[in-house]
Amino acid sequence: MAARLVRGRPRGLGHSTCAFLGHLAARCEVVPETAKLLARRVPGHAVCVPEVIAVSDAQRNGREIPQDSYDAVVIGGGAAGLSAALVLGRVCRKVAVVDAGEPRNAPVAHMQGFLSRDGMPPAALLEVGRAEVAQYGVDFIAGKVEQVDRGEAAGFAVHLAGGPVLHARHVVLASGLRDELPDIPGLRERWSRDVLHCPYCHGYEVRGRAFAVLGTHPVSVNQALLVRQLSDDVVYVPGDRPLTDDERERLTARGVRIAAEGSIKRVVSADDQVRGVELEDGAVVPCEVVFVFPQMVPNDGVLDGLGCDRNPAGFLTTDDAGRTSVPGIWAVGNADDPRALVISAAGKGAAAAFALNHDLVDAEVAQAVAERRGS
Numbered sequence: 001m002a003a004r005l006v007r008g009r010p011r012g013l014g015h016s017t018c019a020f021l022g023h024l025a026a027r028c029e030v031v032p033e034t035a036k037l038l039a040r041r042v043p044g045h046a047v048c049v050p051e052v053i054a055v056s057d058a059q060r061n062g063r064e065i066p067q068d069s070y071d072a073v074v075i076g077g078g079a080a081g082l083s084a085a086l087v088l089g090r091v092c093r094k095v096a097v098v099d100a101g102e103p104r105n106a107p108v109a110h111m112q113g114f115l116s117r118d119g120m121p122p123a124a125l126l127e128v129g130r131a132e133v134a135q136y137g138v139d140f141i142a143g144k145v146e147q148v149d150r151g152e153a154a155g156f157a158v159h160l161a162g163g164p165v166l167h168a169r170h171v172v173l174a175s176g177l178r179d180e181l182p183d184i185p186g187l188r189e190r191w192s193r194d195v196l197h198c199p200y201c202h203g204y205e206v207r208g209r210a211f212a213v214l215g216t217h218p219v220s221v222n223q224a225l226l227v228r229q230l231s232d233d234v235v236y237v238p239g240d241r242p243l244t245d246d247e248r249e250r251l252t253a254r255g256v257r258i259a260a261e262g263s264i265k266r267v268v269s270a271d272d273q274v275r276g277v278e279l280e281d282g283a284v285v286p287c288e289v290v291f292v293f294p295q296m297v298p299n300d301g302v303l304d305g306l307g308c309d310r311n312p313a314g315f316l317t318t319d320d321a322g323r324t325s326v327p328g329i330w331a332v333g334n335a336d337d338p339r340a341l342v343i344s345a346a347g348k349g350a351a352a353a354f355a356l357n358h359d360l361v362d363a364e365v366a367q368a369v370a371e372r373r374g375s
């Protein structure tokens with residue numbers, strides 16, 4: 001993907017603000033209440049209209065991606081990355097966000113469970129977030145990071161697809177994760193519509209319907225016990241993972257029916273709706289909604305050369321603030337924690353930014369003291 005640079009360009013309020021909010025509402029389906037909320041909140045502050053420049057155009061026109069050093073480069077412009085950039089931008093740090101533009105929840109029309117934003121389209125949240133971040137002079141680069149390695153001086157070199165290299169004192173990995181679904185025909189086609197994984201994200205919207213929970217993952221039994229509170233009609237399909245006596249007892253006690261064991265052949269759909277789960281013997285377990293637990297794989301390969309420690313689940317180990325085992329490298333949101341929903345991913349991004357800024361201050365003070373003593 002070619003990198004594209006977005007620079008924040010502060011503008012005064014008044015007519016342009018209204019036009020901007022109207023533009024947002026029209027382009028991103030920002031719910032009217034959100035547009036009103038923003039309009040109430042922003043008076044007195046500058047509103048930024050991002051300027052987008054393709055790198056190829058920039059080079060043709062003699063403009064360049066900044067090659068000087070950033071205090072922090074944030075990899076990923078989802079809730080976690082934008083939140084980190086907002087906090088750092090507001091304390092006047094020099095920050096770039098590099099984003100490939102494929103947030104995990106992109107397939108869904110509505111984002112649930114974010115206080116004050118419940119039901120907002122995911123793209124609208126990010127559009128508003130980018131506009132807020134741009135007010136503080138953060139560079140936004142639409143592109144993909146391929147690798148991070150140690151720079152020639154202190155800090156890190158962030159290599160972008162297409163060639164540009166950014167230099168950074170700190171790197172915040174906010175690149176999310178990918179959901180790898182079991183290889184069952186018919187499953188992926190319905191993903192995020194009536195094939196779901198998270199009761200907190202979209203369980204309420206399907207409450208009371210006929211659920212089948214696929215036993216394809218070690219946590220599938222727990223998933224069935226959990227979603228049972230949303231429907232009286234839940235069947236567990238063990239597939240190739242036989243249940244223990246204890247699991248069978250717990251499911252039954254919770255009121256979850258158990259289908260016959262045997263490989264799952266496919267998810268059956270008709271008229272744009274899941275109809276059931278077909279087993280290898282041809283029997284179909286009827287249902288309207290399938291719950292399946294994906295294998296969650298962090299998008300952290302760009303750090304492979306740095307040797308950050310990982311936990312047994314394969315995620316980077318971090319402290320409460322998001323510090324990895326390599327000083328200067330941070331990980332937040334789903335890149336660090338598969339359980340993070342949008343609101344907690346944003347919170348982790350903010351928390352890391354506070355700590356990162358304090359680490360920068362400590363380093364700057366130590367350097368100033370050393371210089372003072374040396375003079």
Ligand SMILES: Cc1cc2nc3c(=O)[nH]c(=O)nc-3n(C[C@H](O)[C@H](O)[C@H](O)COP(=O)(O)OP(=O)(O)OC[C@H]3O[C@@H](n4cnc5c(N)ncnc54)[C@H](O)[C@@H]3O)c2cc1C
Nearest residue numbers: 076078079080100101102104105112145176333334341342
């Ligand atoms: C189907 C589905 C529905 C969901 N619904 C909800 C919901 O209703 N409510 C809720 O709270 N949560 C929901 N979630 C969870 C939600 O998606 C995550 O909590 C959230 O996306 C985590 O934010 P993040 O910033 O960590 O990662 P993301 O939002 O995934 O953002 C990561 C960004 O980094 C970019 N990136 C990745 N690699 C690179 C790279 N090498 N270089 C540059 N950029 C890169 C990606 O393109 C992406 O834009 C849902 C998840 C799924 C799968």
